[in-house]
Amino acid sequence: MTSHPTGDDDPGAAPSPTHETADDTTFAGPAAEDSAAEDASVAGPGTSDRDTSERGTSERGASEAAAADPTEAEATRVNGMRHPWAAVAAASGIGMAGIVAALITGGASTLIVAVAGVVTGLLAAGSLITAAARVAPAHRRQPAGWRWLASGSLTWLLGVGVRPAADGTPFVLTFADLLMLAGSLLLAIGTGLSVQPPAYSRGVLRQGADAYLSAASIFAVGWVALLGPAFHKAQDAGAFFFTMALPVVCLLAACAVAPAVVASRSGNRVVGLTGVGVLGAVTVSELATALARLQGDVPPLAAGLVAPAAFLVLAAAPWTQRERPRKPPPMPAAVPPRVLAAATPLVLVAVATVVVTLYGVAGPDGTLAVAAGSTVLVLLGRLFVLLVETAGMRRLVDVGERQLRRLAENTGDVVLVCDHGGLIDEIGRDVEAMYGYRPDELTGRSIFDYIHPEDVPGLQALLRRMAGADEDGGARSQEICRIGCRIRAADGTWRPTESVATPHVRNNELILVTVRDMSDQVALRNQVTHLTFHDGVTGLPNRAYFEERVREVLTHRGAGGAAVIFLDLDGFTAVNDSVGHASGDYLLGQAARRLRSAVRSDGTLARWGGDEFAVLLEGGMAGSGMAGSGMSGSDAQTAVDLAERLLRTVSSEPFRVADRDMALTASVGVAFAEDGLTAGDLLRNADVAMSRAKGLGGRRVEVFATHMHADVLRRLEIASDLQRALLENQFAIEYQPVVDLASARVMAVEALVRWCRGGTFVPPEQFLGPAEDTGLIVPLSEWILREACREVAAWRAEGWEIGLSLNLSVRQITAPRFVETVSEALTDSGLPADALTLEVIEEMLVENAEDTIGRLSQLRALGVRLAIDDFGTGYASLAFLRQVPVDMIKIDPSFVSGLGRDETLTLLTRTIVRLGHDLGLIVVAEGIERPEQLDLLREMGCTRGQGYLVGRPTAAHRIDSLKRTTLQNTG
Template sequence: MMTGERTERRRWGIPAAARPFYPMLALAVIHAIAFLAGRGIDRAWLTAWAAVTASASLLFAMGRTPQTPAGKVGRDTWRWFGLAGMAWSAGAAVQAISRIVFSRSAVAVSPADLFFLIALGAMTAGFVMPIGLPRSARPWLRYLADTYVCACALFVVAWVAVFDHLYRLSGEGWAEFLIELRYPLLDAVLVCGLLPMAVGAVRGYRRSTIVAYCALAVLTTADVLYVVGRLNGRGPYGTAADLAHLAGLLLLGAAPWVRRRGHGDATRRRLVGPGIAPTATAAAAAIFVAGHTLTGAQGLRPVVPIIAGSAVLVVLARLGELVHDNDRLRHAARTSEKHFRALTESINDVVVICGLDGVIEYVSAGAQPSYHYAAEDLLGRSVTELIHPEDLPKVVAAVRRLLRDRGDDVARIACRVRAPDGTWLPTESTICRYGSSGGNAADRLLVTVRDFSEQAALQRQVTHLTFHDGLTGLPNRAYFEERAREVVERSQGTVSVIFVDLDGFTAVNDSIGHAGGDQVLAQAARRLRAGVPADDTVARWGSDEFAVLVENATEVQAVVDLGERLVRTLASEPYRVGDRSIVLTASVGVAFTEDGIGGLELIRNADVALSRAKDLGGGRVEVFAAKMHADVVRRLELGGELQRALTEQRFTVEFQPVVELATSRVTGVEALVRWWRDGEFVPPEEFIGTAEESGLMIPLGNWVLREACCQVARWRASGWDIGLSINLRPREIAAPRFVESVATALDDSGLSPGMLTLEVEEEVLVDGGDELIARLSALRDLGVRLAIDDFGTGYASLAFLRQLPVDVIKIDPSFVAGLGRDETLTLLTRTIVRVGRDLGLSVVAEGIERPEQLVLLKEMGCPRGQGFLVARPMAAQGVEALVRTNPRGEASIPLHGSALSAG
């Protein structure tokens, strides 16, 4: 079974290209049968039958034409041709009836002439449909003049060849004989006038209109044969005329079926005449034939000279109009040339006119300011002398392609042009044909050259800015990633990446502003560039991070030494910002290539090593190890689990009692957050750091604050005189609305601000700066008590204690652990207790785990303490079960009278 494509191409073994001739074949068969079967009847009936079949074919084609803009042209054409066929059929029928009525073989004038004239008019309208008619009078006059001359020439030739002899035999007068020639004369006019319409039809209908024009020519021949037969006593002319009529109507009926399908065009061409050349040729032929007639032995024939003479007069008028048009066109050309020269002199581009051999014939004034060439320096030179040798082959190829392919009107080429000083300037040139040598081939080229130097420089600048940092001038992150990828892919040796970060740079921006921070970064970049070998790449990775790509890391220790040298270089001397000196340290992470890793993985490993160096306190070098990446992945996974746990409220708050050592009375509790993951306890030291890194410490701390305040407020409402202590992390204090969140938690819970103590590590207070002091002072203004946690480890001075209104100091557990075992720690603890008492501060000892520690603290006069010996952290229900109310209604823990008693 044939495929759809095969079926479309061939059906019953006949190619698809032959299908348009099916209707023609069918009409030919019908006409032949009618002609052979109609030997005994008037042939006018055969003409009527042929006209009916042609009209049916045309009207059927009209119905099959699609309703599109291009299809409307065809529908109108087939409609008028179909009307012509019907009029022809009616005329033939009337002619046959007239012969019967008047009992004559021929009738000079009959009612059939009206229908024949209608048929010729309808056929003319059919030819006009695919043509856009002119709206001004001048094209119409040219068209009518050309048509008249051609028709006159055709008549003169036909007169001399045929009609002159028939005229002498007829014995009729001029008027009667011209009536006999009415159809040949009218057909001659139509054949000459409709030729431009047939040739100028729209694309897709041109083939059909040419077939219809051939039908008109055949019908004209039939009319001539018919007249000759009538005037010559019939003979063989009658049968030939009938056959010609049938053939012409056959062509007319087949016209719609020979057009190219799918190539219709709705744009109509403008009407043009035959042109002055064929018109003059026809007039010359007419003059020659007329002259031959006038010099013959037959005597004067007044019709021929009159027609020939009028044709000559029309040709002379056309020649005069042509001369006038030529003058007008020459004037327009000169004006256009002036305008062209003025335009080329006014634009910045350089306009060059050269021959096909490349020799410069004209150059505009733009060559002087753009390329510093005077016009006389370039005239007569070849453009090949000015084009860069590397660009010359492609320029020559483009010009040859322009001249060879007539469809290409313009060629655009980018090339370099030599300046007088020998430098090469980038340009963009447009080349097109200019002028002609009497034929179709252009004999000159018009070249417009634009200086592309500024655009090229701008493009280089944009490229530089795309891959370089605007502040430091170093390559940026995009360039470094691409460079690292290329180096790792092609390198056969060891490649290393060093990440460098300035420690504490955020505080620099906060203290002196971002403008001052930019100055610090610029100075750090210069130090890095000076400390790294020139063959290695130094880039600014982002913010205060820099990256170094060591392409030939021959020894691992040499790269590590380079990292340590960069740490020393960046911290060697203070950074100067105005009159300020800023001291900064740097952290460095180093990673080396391994099997199976690419450039991006190498960068990631160096970043992980840098994070490890900063976690260990900064100011150091860390080399990447696989365990670091595993720790990073684990922290990321832990961050995701923390987020889900916070959303699903899987955290709990435990409380560790703080007691008055002298009376064992519980004076407060410290709130501690606990995370139970899948029924297992996760130590705080494992997730607090991750919570701070992931930004979850702020919402988690707010939740702990609200829960603890609500619980202690309930206890106080039950009669317990108990306070609350909560340890703060640096991220919580730095939160924008931290003070407002504390005030909101107190208002919502109803807890008095004086019952809340917020603990801050001593190291945070020392490094926090003025902004942290301001925030803690705002908390103090709310009535909240402040405590210094882990006192003794952060080197806080006594002056600092006086600067910040602190209420409580908590002795670090490391001091309490040495009581009774280390004389120095015992002395330091005693000193802290005495200083706190002298300054009026409440002192709390943390980490009490052994009885002797409790005894020594009592002897020192330490007022309060907490630790596992006193009580472990426990849930709220555990606190309620542990404490008991003495007869005076005070909550206390039974330290005395037990194994943990102070004695």
């Protein structure tokens, strides 16, 4: 909340109340006390807790606190003078002086009554008008009620003043009677306005019914006791009723407002009760006067002075309230006073019923009178029981309201009550702990003084909307409104808050507001937002932010000059495996800092995920190219130059991690925005280009081309069909012979998978890669293993001692239960373990080396033979010959293809063969396609060979023809 400072006030300072001294006579009391007690009754728990905290404060301390805080005094003070009873003494003295003067002069009783009435009426009117002018502006109803009371007093004294002259006229109902009748009605209106009205329309109806029952009961008793006999003695019925008009109207008026005053929840009902007393006194006085007139007698002086005495009390009533701090009401009693007040009409009806029944027993319809009277009495008893039950329910409501208020305050929320103009009527004590204000600083002030100026119009509109139903004369809406605004604390800071405003259940003109400080939630929300769009490891924007940024650039700036670069760290998996994920994260942080230094400020660098990073270059970075005009040559060159710079940044020097240097390279892909290209397509293209660079060995930059996307789509289509092919058994196995070069005998067969897709042969290089990427290679390899073991075991059962070779994939060897699967396949087929040779490539030994070597050792322990396929093409062949217990090496076809034509390849092949012999390994040459290759290999002493010259892959049912195959008949 914020105030609107004026002049030289500090706009950041909290508003401070204007202090007044003890001599200050500014009146703020009657309405304020009325409101204070009413608020305590309505609010309950909030003020009760405050009273508990102040229970140890002395009366002197409470008075000093009230004097030091004029805001609180305005809400509670009821007397601006040091001696409140001085007003009573002064008014009584003046009134008695007037009466004594009339008596000394020897005037008639009517003259004495007239003088007393005029004097006391003037005193009452002047006192009420003065008091109304000095009421605090926060209480608007009571000044209006007091002015009505003053008007009634003036009108009544005019009637009393002219009555001596009017009594000499021949009219039964004189002009003086009409003035007094009007004055009585004005007094009734003022009395009703001096207290809070009932909160609901049904409350008005109930009080109207109570007023009628009370008036009718009193009239019935009066009729039986006085009016009935007087009526029978009267010679003119019309004159009787006109004479009785004034006291009857006064009686009705008193009974009409009495329930509202008694049932009012206002703690200060002095003026209201005094108003009821004045109406009652006027009723008694005028009744005595009317009866005397009917009998032709002079009205008794004592009866005539009853009303002036009541006006003296009315003159002093606004000034008799004590100055005291606001206190909460006690816990509701078992039978609250308002229940007894509500039972008063029932008691009056019961009394009237008894009186009328006793009066009617002596008549001819005595039995009927007894029956009717008893029925009414029983009904009244039933109504009284219902009234007590209703009181119990109301007490439960009061207790529940207290508990809810206490619960709200214990949760740290601030509960306040204000009117539709934003004026704070009451506020909970938690406001001091939450915002630094004392409750008495805020009470009586506008909430708009503490609301951020930008939020004030919306809040004002909401309050007007909540008050709109009343302005239209309709029923009040019970809608719950949620308010979000910023409130200024006492330290000058703005606190985001969330409030719930509901119409007050007991007062049409008030709103109950629960305010919750959302500072922690907003700070947490901002932190969550930051974490949502930023990476916790590198501090860079994350994938979600980057995608949104690309969409924004393409939407608002078009495709001109925009480009996306994807970068993947080559070999990062080995870092995690060797030094752990924590060190891997540390390396990513170093890489992010290097990349950030290489990207210009107008580019967006983000961590895409894992070990991948992305860069967005917006259009026109090279100074040319308009939005939507496509990629210019300079922009394209700028993007490619940045991609190469990023590549050099990563590979220029090793990363220091876990006390060791880690040399990494990167694969970089570049894609350019085009007209009509979506953000998703642009990101996909950059990813495809990066994958292309990685597939080509890494440490390079690739720019996206359309055919790359076509290749990706083809791979995705093949991957999709692989699943169905597995389910529909579309795969077949062909066996390629492995021949002993010395004896020309087939020693083993290598199982090769074939796929006929829709009648079309799919080359293995086209579907084995997608199968590896999707993980389908694992079930496919297991099927090949089991099927090939079964076939070879069947051939061996026929007496053909032949072995089986199978290629392993990376996913297959790292799959769960891989070793168990191999063991089960051997057991189920009956194939001896030493008849199975599993081939691995060097890349498998480099990645996840420790785990891979461990599993290969387990296979070796089963008796399975191991072979290194494509030997000589990697950089770690010799090292792994020492670590891996292999039985065989297979020379890569690239060496065999150069035999007899390339002296270097011939020398390298000879070296590999000699190395295998020295290590006691079987050496197999792959890719033998020409006779001179075969001759050279035999001359080198190569153990075995395979290739199209030796034998082409063939189906299982044709394998029998290979049982006696020799090199001489291999054609």
